[in-house]
Amino acid sequence: MFKKYDVIVVGAGHAGCEAAAAAANLGSSVLLVTMNMGTIAQMSCNPAMGGVAKGQIVREIDAMGGYSGIISDKTTIQFRMLNRSKGPAMWSPRAQIDRMRFAEEWRLQLEQTPNVDLWQDTVVGMKLDGDRIAGVITSLGIEIEASAVVLTNGTFLNGIIHIGEKRFGGGRTGEKAATGITEQLVTLGFEAGRMKTGTPPRVDGRTLDYSKMEEQWGDEERGRFSYTDVPLQTEQRCCWITYTNEAVHETLKEGFEKSPMFTGRIKGLGPRYCPSIEDKINRFAERERHQIFVEPEGWNTVEIYVNGFSTSLPEDVQYRALQQIPGFEKAKMFRPGYAIEYDYFPPTQLGLTLETKLVKNLFFAGQINGTTGYEEAACQGFIAGINAHQKVYDNQELIMKRSESYIGVLIDDLVTKGTEEPYRMFTSRAEHRLLLRQDNADLRLSNIGHSLGLISDERMNGVHAKVAAADKLVAYLSNESVQPEEINSVLDTLGTSPINQKVKLVNLLGRPQITILDLGNAVPNLKDELKAYTNEVIEQAEIRVKYESYFEKELEIVEKMKRMEDREINPNFDYLTLGSLSKEAREKLLRVKPRTLGQASRISGVSPSDISVLMVQLTK
Numbered sequence: 001m002f003k004k005y006d007v008i009v010v011g012a013g014h015a016g017c018e019a020a021a022a023a024a025n026l027g028s029s030v031l032l033v034t035m036n037m038g039t040i041a042q043m044s045c046n047p048a049m050g051g052v053a054k055g056q057i058v059r060e061i062d063a064m065g066g067y068s069g070i071i072s073d074k075t076t077i078q079f080r081m082l083n084r085s086k087g088p089a090m091w092s093p094r095a096q097i098d099r100m101r102f103a104e105e106w107r108l109q110l111e112q113t114p115n116v117d118l119w120q121d122t123v124v125g126m127k128l129d130g131d132r133i134a135g136v137i138t139s140l141g142i143e144i145e146a147s148a149v150v151l152t153n154g155t156f157l158n159g160i161i162h163i164g165e166k167r168f169g170g171g172r173t174g175e176k177a178a179t180g181i182t183e184q185l186v187t188l189g190f191e192a193g194r195m196k197t198g199t200p201p202r203v204d205g206r207t208l209d210y211s212k213m214e215e216q217w218g219d220e221e222r223g224r225f226s227y228t229d230v231p232l233q234t235e236q237r238c239c240w241i242t243y244t245n246e247a248v249h250e251t252l253k254e255g256f257e258k259s260p261m262f263t264g265r266i267k268g269l270g271p272r273y274c275p276s277i278e279d280k281i282n283r284f285a286e287r288e289r290h291q292i293f294v295e296p297e298g299w300n301t302v303e304i305y306v307n308g309f310s311t312s313l314p315e316d317v318q319y320r321a322l323q324q325i326p327g328f329e330k331a332k333m334f335r336p337g338y339a340i341e342y343d344y345f346p347p348t349q350l351g352l353t354l355e356t357k358l359v360k361n362l363f364f365a366g367q368i369n370g371t372t373g374y375e376e377a378a379c380q381g382f383i384a385g386i387n388a389h390q391k392v393y394d395n396q397e398l399i400m401k402r403s404e405s406y407i408g409v410l411i412d413d414l415v416t417k418g419t420e421e422p423y424r425m426f427t428s429r430a431e432h433r434l435l436l437r438q439d440n441a442d443l444r445l446s447n448i449g450h451s452l453g454l455i456s457d458e459r460m461n462g463v464h465a466k467v468a469a470a471d472k473l474v475a476y477l478s479n480e481s482v483q484p485e486e487i488n489s490v491l492d493t494l495g496t497s498p499i500n501q502k503v504k505l506v507n508l509l510g511r512p513q514i515t516i517l518d519l520g521n522a523v524p525n526l527k528d529e530l531k532a533y534t535n536e537v538i539e540q541a542e543i544r545v546k547y548e549s550y551f552e553k554e555l556e557i558v559e560k561m562k563r564m565e566d567r568e569i570n571p572n573f574d575y576l577t578l579g580s581l582s583k584e585a586r587e588k589l590l591r592v593k594p595r596t597l598g599q600a601s602r603i604s605g606v607s608p609s610d611i612s613v614l615m616v617q618l619t620k
Contacts (some may be wrong), residue, residue: 004145005031007388008136010123010181012040014374015152015366015381017106018066022385023150024115025065025454028392031144032110033136035156036175037120041071041106043374044155044172045199047099047297047305050225052082053425054375055093056406059441062226065454066382067109068375069225075101077237077299078218088543089434090427093223096239098298119144124180126362128188133362148361148388152381153368155197157182157343162260163336164314173199173338182343189358191346194268195422197372198276198339200309201318204332205302212327213240213294227442228459240294240327244309247324249281255317256282260339266312268341271372271422276310276339277321292325303334312339344370347414348592352399353387354380354411357593363388369414372422379407386452398452399595401565403432403558404444416592416602434547434554439539443467466537473533473541477506477516482523490522509545516542565598567618578613585610 007023009016012034020032034040049072050058062069078096110116119138127135127143135145156171156178169177182192218236259278260266270276275283280290293307311318315336322328347369349357354369356362365384366377386398400408409430414423427433436444446463449455481502488498496513505526508514516538520527530538544551575581575589584605594600597618601611 001142002031002144003029004135004147005029005117006146006392007031007148007150007385008033008144008146009150009152009381009385010136011152011154011156011366012037012118013044013152013154013366013377014041014068015154015377015384016150017041017110018061018068018378018381019150019152019363019365019385019388020110020116021067021113022065022382022454023389024113026386026389026452027115028389029115029117031117031119031146033119033121033123033138033144035120035122035171035178037107037118039103039172039175040110041103042172043097043099043102045197046307047097047102047295048094049097049374050092050094051375052090052092053406053427053429054373055082055225056427056436056438056441057375057379057410057425058225059093059227059438060405060407060445061379061382062228063441063445064382064449065452066378067106068378068382070228070230071102071105071109072097073224073226073230073232074105076222076233077296078239079222079224079236080218081223087434088437088439088547091438092427093225093438095225096218096237096295100298100301122176122178124178125184126181128359131358132360147392148363150363150365150381150384150388151181151368152364152366152377152384153178153181154377155340155342155367157368159340159342162266162312162339162341164255164258164260164312164317166314167260167265170340171342172340173335177342185345190349190356192343193346193370193420194341195344195367195370196266196268196270196339196341197274197367197422198270198310198312198337200277200306200311200337201322202297202334203304203306203322203328204334205296205304207330207332208294208304209327209329210240210294213242215239216241216293227446227463237296237299239296242292242294242325242327243289244277244281244292244325245289248321251321251324252278252281252311252313252317255313258314258317260312266339266341269421270339271424274310274372274424276312277308278311278313294327306337309337311337313337342367344368346370346418346420348416348418350415351593352411352415352595352599353391353397354384354415355387355391361388361391367422370419370421370423371410371414372424376410376423376425379410383407383411398448402430403435403561403565405441406430406436409436412599412602416594416599417604432554432558434550435558437543439536439543443540466534466540469533469537470540470544473529473537474506474544476526476529477509477541477545478504480505480523480526482508482519487519487522490518494518506545509542512546561598564601565596567597567615569594569596569600569614569618571595578617580613581610582607 006028083090122139159171159177363384365380
């Protein structure tokens with residue numbers, strides 16, 4: 001019935017969709033197995049993509065030829081660039097998404113992708129050939145052969161849903177859990193753990209009083225995730241902000257004795273940076289209110305996502321507490337919030353390609369690795385799909401560096417340091433975040449996608465043209481000057497000191513108070529020159545001028561670190577022979593088996609003196 005596939009992807013969430021598309025676009029024959037073809041790319045939690053650091057990840061996926069950015073742009077109902085008041089390293093795109101259209105567009109994209117087959121079934125085990133994966137076994141008893149398998153099981157592995165004192169098996173509300181895979185992997189020697197996440201109740205938007213809430217509109221000039229020319233919806237939908245209060249908190253406390261979190265029924269650790277509402281009012285008892293974001297689920301639905309009110313309290317407590325929030329007095333609830341516990345596998349059991357160390361050609365991506373968030377899952381799936389294809393065809397593996405992408409930071413953090421709580425990406429995790437901005441993801445990474453064959457020549461030429469145009473504009477600013485009488489009145493208005501003699505435009509643009517558009521409004525020649533450039537090129541040129549000295553210092557640091565990253569370590573290196581290493585270092589190095597001296601230096605428990613010992617040994 002089934003042919004032997006190059007790659008089988010298990011699970012059709014954000015990780016699975018990107019994995020299947022990437023492997024197929026590289027030329028692999030791919031089977032995507034999902035428990036329900038009606039929930040492909042389902043947004044299980046909030047209807048949004050991007051955000052702080054997460055938006056950078058979406059742009060990086062797009063820059064290398066993935067689809068998350070394109071699908072998001074097609075289904076956006078509101079777009080905002082976060083942190084505009086801060087430096088460009090902190091700017092992060094975020095979009096509210098039409099949940100139903102997002103899933104539909106992903107399914108259509110996969111159906112139109114050559115080499116992708118779909119199969120609705122549950123994978124309950126894997127076929128092995130010695131220490132190598134050979135395929136999967138489904139609940140229908142079908143054995144399907146493959147050269148590589150990517151597991152992207154999300155929250156489905158032995159998932160248990162909690163609502164108050166009620167608990168039942170499920171990978172998502174209304175969907176059954178997946179069993180068998182964890183048990184088999186544990187017998188093979190894998191270490192497994194439990195994690196927890198949650199979601200808020202959904203309500204009927206027709207029953208809310210928006211006059212009691214603060215409006216939150218998107219950016220007037222709508223941005224995008226994708227570097228392609230996907231047509232954008234011109235209209236945007238409003239979101240709203242409201243707040244909890246003491247009455248809400250007191251009502252929620254009535255359910256604490258039945259809370260699965262506080263009674264110990266939930267064993268797994270939840271996401272530190274996205275706590276439940278009961279956790280917030282318990283941990284931050286001094287706060288009188290907490291912010292609630294009221295987010296539409298799409299263009300044509302009345303369903304509202306109550307962001308900030310994630311909870312697993314009894315449904316009657318949720319309902320009574322909701323109705324005490326301003327604007328929610330007459331709210332009708334469509335479905336209650338819940339918590340879900342699920343199995344994950346500590347990611348130190350993986351290599352930097354996301355291939356498992358115990359079973360060859362078996363890859364893990366997404367929440368199975370202990371991460372949280374659509375974006376974190378999608379980028380892992382994308383890299384795992386690429387590397388599964390590369391392994392099958394004996395091509396060079398793709399390892400993303402920390403200095404070139406947030407994706408590289410995420411994967412290196414996971415496989416080097418591991419995680420005991422759901423991992424979420426932040427800009428603070430990236431030591432080179434000034435270089436890893438959302439505006440230059442295409443300049444950083446398109447060459448990787450192009451070399452793999454995921455980016456067309458035409459698109460790559462567009463990247464080169466963008467670089468050339470920015471170079472030309474910076475050169476113009478460096479050569480053109482302005483007289484005091486032309487600019488001093490503008491400088492005074494902007495609150496910066498006047499000039500006494502002719503000054504190059506590039507020197508004025510270096511001042512933090514001045515933008516390139518300010519200069520254009522004051523200097524007619526520059527205003528005419530700017531008409532020849534896109535907004536992206538103008539922004540790129542301005543960032544380069546303002547932060548050039550910072551970039552140079554950061555690049556020097558990257559070059560120093562690169563020398564450590566280039567010092568490779570034999571994966572079979574016997575650390576036990578180095579008696580001068582600390583006992584903890586030997587244990588950690590044996591477990592992680594770092595690829596390079598740089599990766600070894602980031603392992604928790606490996607000291608600088610241990611690295612010195614290793615460096616001496618590698619020199620020998």
